[in-house]
Amino acid sequence: MERFGFSIAATDGKARTGVISTPRGEIRTPAFMPVGTAATVKAMMPESVRQTGADILLGNTYHLMLRPTAERIDRLGGLHKFMNWERPILTDSGGFQVMSLTGLRKLTEQGVKFKSHIDGSTHNLTPERSMEIQRLLGSDIVMAFDECTPFPAEEAVARKSMELSMRWAQRSRDAFGDRPGHALFGIQQGSVFPDQRAESAEKLRAIGFDGYAVGGLAVGEGQEMMFSVLDYAPDMLPEDKPRYLMGVGKPDDIVGAVERGIDMMDCVLPSRSGRTGQAFTRHGVVNIRNARHQDDPRPLDEACTCPACRNYSRAYLHHVTRAQEIIGSMLMTWHNLHYYQELMQGLRDAIAGGYLPSFVTAFHAPRAAGDIERL
Numbered sequence: 001m002e003r004f005g006f007s008i009a010a011t012d013g014k015a016r017t018g019v020i021s022t023p024r025g026e027i028r029t030p031a032f033m034p035v036g037t038a039a040t041v042k043a044m045m046p047e048s049v050r051q052t053g054a055d056i057l058l059g060n061t062y063h064l065m066l067r068p069t070a071e072r073i074d075r076l077g078g079l080h081k082f083m084n085w086e087r088p089i090l091t092d093s094g095g096f097q098v099m100s101l102t103g104l105r106k107l108t109e110q111g112v113k114f115k116s117h118i119d120g121s122t123h124n125l126t127p128e129r130s131m132e133i134q135r136l137l138g139s140d141i142v143m144a145f146d147e148c149t150p151f152p153a154e155e156a157v158a159r160k161s162m163e164l165s166m167r168w169a170q171r172s173r174d175a176f177g178d179r180p181g182h183a184l185f186g187i188q189q190g191s192v193f194p195d196q197r198a199e200s201a202e203k204l205r206a207i208g209f210d211g212y213a214v215g216g217l218a219v220g221e222g223q224e225m226m227f228s229v230l231d232y233a234p235d236m237l238p239e240d241k242p243r244y245l246m247g248v249g250k251p252d253d254i255v256g257a258v259e260r261g262i263d264m265m266d267c268v269l270p271s272r273s274g275r276t277g278q279a280f281t282r283h284g285v286v287n288i289r290n291a292r293h294q295d296d297p298r299p300l301d302e303a304c305t306c307p308a309c310r311n312y313s314r315a316y317l318h319h320v321t322r323a324q325e326i327i328g329s330m331l332m333t334w335h336n337l338h339y340y341q342e343l344m345q346g347l348r349d350a351i352a353g354g355y356l357p358s359f360v361t362a363f364h365a366p367r368a369a370g371d372i373e374r375l
Contacts, residue, residue, distance in 0.1 A: 004140075004183040004210050006242050012356040014234070014261040017348045020211075020242055022140050023181040024080070024088045027055040029242065030258045030351075032344045033090060033266040034337055038063045039073075039083040042271050043329040044337070046085045052306070052334065053341030056141075057085055058266045061133050062094035065123070066116050070136035078138030090141035090266075093130045093172075095165075095187075096247070099148040107147065109164070127171035139182070141211065144172035146187045149216045158191035165189045165215075166203040173207050183210035185244060188237065191216055192229055201236035211242040214262070218247040227256050234261040251280055251343055255363055258347050259356070270340050274333030277321040279308075281339065283366045286314075286375050288332065293318040306338035307331065 006029075008018040020027040034041045034049055037060045041049050049057065059079055064070060073082050080086055098105055098112045105114040111126030130145035146165035149158050169186050176184045186209035190196030204212060214233050217226045226248075234243050244264040245257050254265055270280065277289040281301040286293075288300070296314040304310075308317065308331035320328035343363075350359035 003180055006211070006240065008240075010352045010354075012351045012354055013259065015258050015347070015351045015356050016261060016263060017351040018263070020088075020263075022088045022183070024086065024140055025055065027088055027264075028344075028348060029263040030254075030344055030347050031055060031264050032254065032340050033058045033264065034271065034340075035060075035266055035268045036083065036085075036089075037268070038067070039079060041333075041337075043275060043326070043333040044271070046083060048334060049085075049337065050087070052337040053345060054337065056088040056090060059083075059089055059091045059137065059139070060094065060097065061091050061130055061137075061143075062097035062125070064091075064137060065094070065125075065133050066118055070133040074136040074138075078136075080138060088140040089138075090185075091134045091137055091139040091143065092246070093134070093143040093145040093187075094125055095130075095143075095146045096148040098125060099150060109167075111145075111168075112147075127168045128175040131172055131175040135179075141183045141185060142176060143213065144169045144184060144186050144209070146189060146215060148219065149189055149191050151191065151216070151219045151221045153191050155191075155193055155196075158189075158193055159196055162189040162191070162196050162200050166200060169204060170207050173209070185209055185211040185213050185242075187213040187215040187246070188233060189216045190233075192221065192225060194232055197229070197233050198236055201233075205238060209241070211244060211264075212237040213244040213246050215246050217245065218249055218253075218267075223250075223253060223256070226253070227260070230257060230260040230262070251340070252364070254340075254343065255347065255360055258351075259360065270336035271333045274336045275329045277328070277332060278336075279332055279339075280336050281375070284375055288314060288317045288321050290318075300335055301339075304335065304338065304342075306335045308335040 002023045005021040008016050018029050033056050036057045101114050113124050127145040134142040145168050147161050149161040186204040188200045190200045242263045245262045248265050249267050279286040279300050293314040299309040350356040
């Protein structure tokens with residue numbers, strides 16, 4: 001079986017473009033992964049997601065272990081067959097979701113005991129169980145089980161959390177074993193403390209992973225603080241392995257992360273925003289629910305080739321969104337995912353062509369100028 005691999009084709013500053021190779025297909029980097037938490041990208045058919053340009057989707061251990069259960073998905077042929085997506089899938093380990101269960105979890109050295117947000121049933125999630133669930137799902141890229149350190153965190157609290165995650169990283173590696181064609185990513189922690197980030201990276205490198213994630217960001221620290229960590233954190237990770245920034249983000253977050261050496265990102269924002277009537281465009285964010293769109297015959301973005309822009313007016317999108325028609329969520333989500341994938345292709349082309357700085361300047365220009373009349 002073909003093994004997991006990563007090759008860098010070109011760089012521009014710290015930014016890299018390349019290809020992650022998997023038995024299920026290539027992933028062009030920098031890559032944005034639409035989030036299919038519960039085996040579906042909300043309001044989208046899998047083939048529609050592929051048409052936007054997505055090479056890989058993200059699923060979630062925590063949600064799928066509770067419903068419909070990893071064992072059921074395994075019996076039905078695995079997650080790819082279950083959700084009709086034959087290309088690569090990355091699954092989050094469940095650590096972030098468990099962190100957010102304030103008052104419903106108990107953390108120990110062994111793992112996390114928690115109550116389901118669905119029915120209150122009790123579950124135990126450990127590094128070993130997380131690896132088992134992700135194996136049952138058939139994930140192409142498996143994430144090590146970690147504790148996502150909350151923000152803000154005092155230095156001593158962050159260190160305790162980071163050290164626990166590193167012990168769990170070793171247990172995840174041991175439980176994952178040797179699975180040709182499948183990859184295991186370690187997750188760097190350490191909050192906003194450079195020495196902890198460095199120590200975490202050193203421990204992960206010693207264990208050895210197929211890729212490395214920068215964890216513990218996009219948890220409320222703000223863009224300025226996130227970028228300050230990204231100014232050094234990715235540099236601590238192996239150059240010849242993919243670098244994944246978890247849970248990011250807004251378009252300008254993505255551009256800034258790519259400039260700092262990040263290869264992979266995911267976020268619910270484009271799909272969630274689509275369902276609430278927000279569209280990302282080259283000129284900024286459009287709130288299609290605003291009354292000024294009700295008689296507007298223009299598309300959301302005249303340069304966009306997605307079905308929402310090609311075939312429908314702002315007036316129609318305003319109407320179906322305000323009327324809470326399902327097609328409103330479908331078209332707005334399709335547009336947003338198309339916009340994100342077009343942005344990623346633009347970044348890949350700019351890095352390959354050696355003109356990333358001018359691409360970034362052009363990206364920021366309409367927003368800096370407050371290009372309101374286009375919105």
